[in-house]
Amino acid sequence: MGPLDAKHAHTGSAVAEKLRMAILGGELPPGAKLSEASLGAELGVSRNTLREAFTLLNAERIITRIPNRGVFVARPSSADVREMYRIRRVLEPAALLQPRYQIQSLPQVQSLPQGGEIQEKALAAAVQLGLASEENHDVAGMAAANQQFHALVVGLAQSVRLDTVMAHVQAEMRLVFHALAGEPAFHAPFATANAHIFTLWRDGQAVEAAAELTEYLDSAQAQVLSAMPSESDDLS
Known part of the structure; x- marks a missing residue:
């Protein structure tokens, strides 16, 4: 996906949009685990910003949080x-x-x-x-x-x-x-x-x-x- 530009990297909404495009475009397939560490490094954003983005995407049902397992791209049932x-x-x-x-x-x-x-x-x-x-x-x-x-x-x-x-x-x-x-x-x-x-x-x-x-x-x-x-x- 590559890093966000510096102007928007600190906003959760910008990170959410970047992830949303990758998910809906098939780059991150249903069921894929979303690692905070690797995604944060790839996008050049903090964990707090990434977690804000996860909150937005979770509300849209695009991702899902599984207790004790992590965050995944949603796989609709x-x-x-x-x-x-x-x-x-x-x-x-x-x-x-x-x-x-x-x-x-x-x-x-x-x-x-x-x-x-x-x-x-x-x-x-x-x-x-x-x-x-x-x-x-x-x-x-x-x-x-x-x-x-x-x-x-x-x-x-x-x-x-x-x-x-x-x-x-x-x-x-x-x-x-x-x-x-x-x-x-x-x-x-x-x-x-x-x-x-x-x-x-x-x-x-x-x-x-x-x-x-x-x-x-x-x-x-x-x-x-x-x-x-x-x-x-x-x-x-």
């Missing part, structure tokens, strides 16, 4: 996955039912024009990215497009707090996906389903889109659970 999808089934279908074209801007998509049709433009862009990635068998691209699409769906509720909840859930989901095989066949159905849900919503069939999304989330949960590795292996 089947129960965690069920909880993530339970949250998503509450947030996402309800967001699709929000009145359209009432939002003046969406902070998640700064590069797109702001205005009355920003929701449709942003969602369409995410759908097209997913379909293009599917065609190119780009697993990372499909996964990124899928996360973007669902974050934008929650963004329709125009709630910073709900956006934050979704961001935390998606961070946990990325830990789950790191443990799954990176096969295009696993991700491809999501790109197609997102396109169908978007088309329904775009054409004014929000109720139908919300129902399709609920079924989608049920199916995705079952697929993820069936693809997860055995939980019989303990952290080492």
Whole structure:
């Protein structure tokens, strides 16, 4: 990872962001032990600063503390996955039912024009990215497009707090996906389903889109659970 620049090295939030990027990017895989001594030396920060960062990441459920064993990158369990999808089934279908074209801007998509049709433009862009990635068998691209699409769906509720909840859930989901095989066949159905849900919503069939999304989330949960590795292996 390399050391932080001197200007930010003393802040726990900067260290947390550095670790967060390494974890969610797969550099520090689920189950990896995080040594205070080695990470402190690598990042050039004190143990107190590192512990502050651990506290922030633990609250986000990205890392976990195991008494008498240390700090580890979180390895979400089947129960965690069920909880993530339970949250998503509450947030996402309800967001699709929000009145359209009432939002003046969406902070998640700064590069797109702001205005009355920003929701449709942003969602369409995410759908097209997913379909293009599917065609190119780009697993990372499909996964990124899928996360973007669902974050934008929650963004329709125009709630910073709900956006934050979704961001935390998606961070946990990325830990789950790191443990799954990176096969295009696993991700491809999501790109197609997102396109169908978007088309329904775009054409004014929000109720139908919300129902399709609920079924989608049920199916995705079952697929993820069936693809997860055995939980019989303990952290080492």
